[in-house]
Amino acid sequence: MAALVALGGFTALFGAMVMLTQPAVKTSLAWSTVGQMGFMVMQCGLGLFPLALLHLIAHSLYKAHAFLASGSGVDQVTAARRPGPVAVPGLTAVGGAFATALATYIGVGLLFGLESKPPQVIALGLILILGVAYLLAQGFADHxxxxxxRRTSLYALATTLGYFALHALTTAATGTTLPPPPAPGPLAWALMALALMSFAAVAVAQTLFPLWACHPAATGLRVHLANGLYANALLDRLLGAWRVNDDIHAHRRTTS
Structure with a gap:
């Protein structure tokens, strides 16, 4: 189970970061699927099988629609009405967004019995508020x-409510069919802490990205991420795919 948490968490972060650098819609969606699959594996490693099942169903519906609608994505973005110019949040706005997201999570969670939830559920919810904080930061920017x-605050509240409500609904629907999460040991606690810190670091870096996007290191990092950190090339090399192609070309040259 610990291996699933580590592998799934790394895959989720890797897929999410590469997705953000892809210029093509379908390529971005494919890398998004990599990240989502990794997150589901991490949920299974934490013993949160009802949440993993809910994630699988929701992702299937969303991703099917996203792929089928990708052809009109550019037209939808250009035709969308924007409430104002792009707001770049500073450190104060980011800090306020994270504090508000945490307060919203605790307030809504207490209505759903957060204090009695297993530690794994609480940890996964804390990862959720990182996305909520990123959403709020856009609305909390100075300009x-x-x-x-108003819109980002409403969406943040709806997202938090939806998380707890759907979790309660899925848990009630599965009943005793799926086992409850086991009591976490020292290794599980360490992995949950590592996952929280890793996701938090990526969330803060993404929120503050406009402030350091012009740095040469950011430009270089984007190039490497856009190529998927060359994972495909390395795997092709390890599996011998290039050697097979070389043998085919050599055979064609000798027979021509």
Whole structure:
């Protein structure tokens, strides 16, 4: 189970970071699927099988729609009405967004019995608030219009409510069919802490990206991430795919 948490968490972060650098819609969606599959594996490693099942169903519906609608994605983005200019959040806005997301998570969670939830559920919810905080940071920026602030706050509240409500619904629907998460040992606690710190670091870096996007290191990192850190090339080399192609070309040259 610990190996699933480590492998799934790494895959989720890897797929998410590569996805953000892809210029093509379908390539971005494919890398998004890599990240989502990794996150589901991590959920299984934590023993959160009802949440993994819910994630699988929701991802199937969303990703099927996203792939089928990818051809009109550019038109939808260009035709979308924007509430104002792009707001770049500073450190104060980012800190306020994370504090608000945490307070929302605790407040809504207490309504659903957060204090009695297993540690794995609480840890996964804390990862959720990182995405909520990124959403709120756009509305908390100094020059963000009020319409954007209201909209992001409403979406953040709806996302948090949806997480707890769907979790409760899935747990009730599965009943005793799926086993409850086991009591975490020292290794599980360490992996949960590592996952939280890793996801938090990526979330903060992504939120503050406009402030350091012009740095040469950011440009170089983007190139490497856009190529998937060359994972495909390395795997092709390890599996001998290039040697097979070389043998085919050599055979064609000798027979021509």
């Amino acid at each position: 963000a219009p009020r319409a954007l602030t």
